[in-house]
Amino acid sequence: MERNHHLAMPWMVILSAILIVPSSLAATYNVGDNLGWATPTGGDPYAIWASQHTFVVGDALVFNFISGSHTVANVTRSAFDSCNTGNPLSIQTNSPANFTINTIGRHYFICTILNHCSLNQKLTITARANTNNAPSPTSPPGSPSPSSPPMKSSVGAPDMGAITIFMLIFIGLLVHFTMSS
Ligand SMILES: [Cu+2]
Numbered sequence: 001m002e003r004n005h006h007l008a009m010p011w012m013v014i015l016s017a018i019l020i021v022p023s024s025l026a027a028t029y030n031v032g033d034n035l036g037w038a039t040p041t042g043g044d045p046y047a048i049w050a051s052q053h054t055f056v057v058g059d060a061l062v063f064n065f066i067s068g069s070h071t072v073a074n075v076t077r078s079a080f081d082s083c084n085t086g087n088p089l090s091i092q093t094n095s096p097a098n099f100t101i102n103t104i105g106r107h108y109f110i111c112t113i114l115n116h117c118s119l120n121q122k123l124t125i126t127a128r129a130n131t132n133n134a135p136s137p138t139s140p141p142g143s144p145s146p147s148s149p150p151m152k153s154s155v156g157a158p159d160m161g162a163i164t165i166f167m168l169i170f171i172g173l174l175v176h177f178t179m180s181s
Contacts, residue, residue, distance in 0.1 A: 028062060036063075055125050063095065070116065080122060101127045107127065
């Protein structure tokens with residue numbers, strides 16, 4: 001029993017590393033963390049929340065709220081700025097609302113209930129390219145190619161995050177069997 005307990009240590013280290021490494025892979029974010037998606041009682045907590053994270057294409061935003069009390073509308077910049085709830089690009093009314101970021105650039109979300117948007121129940125985030133995925137096709141035609149050498153990666157090649165995880169698991173197995181022998 002004491003020996004098994006001892007052997008658990010390297011696995012804890014490996015697991016910790018796996019949790020830290022894929023920081024640039026697609027992630028899921030709970031909007032507002034503990035605040036959820038609610039009408040702020042002051043200030044602009046969603047602007048602060050957004051400034052504390054870096055988003056990439058492929059990330060998912062999860063809005064947790066009381067269904068019926070709030071909505072999540074994806075809107076244009078002008079609708080965001082003016083809190084125009086009339087013609088959203090898309091709207092979700094049931095919690096949790098899941099929004100996957102599919103394009104680079106700015107994305108705008110507001111609550112369409114009453115004056116919640118005016119009370120800063122609104123979120124804008126900027127998504128960068130996910131450098132772990134294939135090069136993005138968003139360069140305008142005729143623009144110079146990126147300064148970094150073009151990657152010759154074939155479609156379906158494993159990304160670096162997956163390789164790193166497999167290497168960590170392999171090292172973990174080595175440590176495990178080394179210590180148990
Ligand atoms: Cu609301």
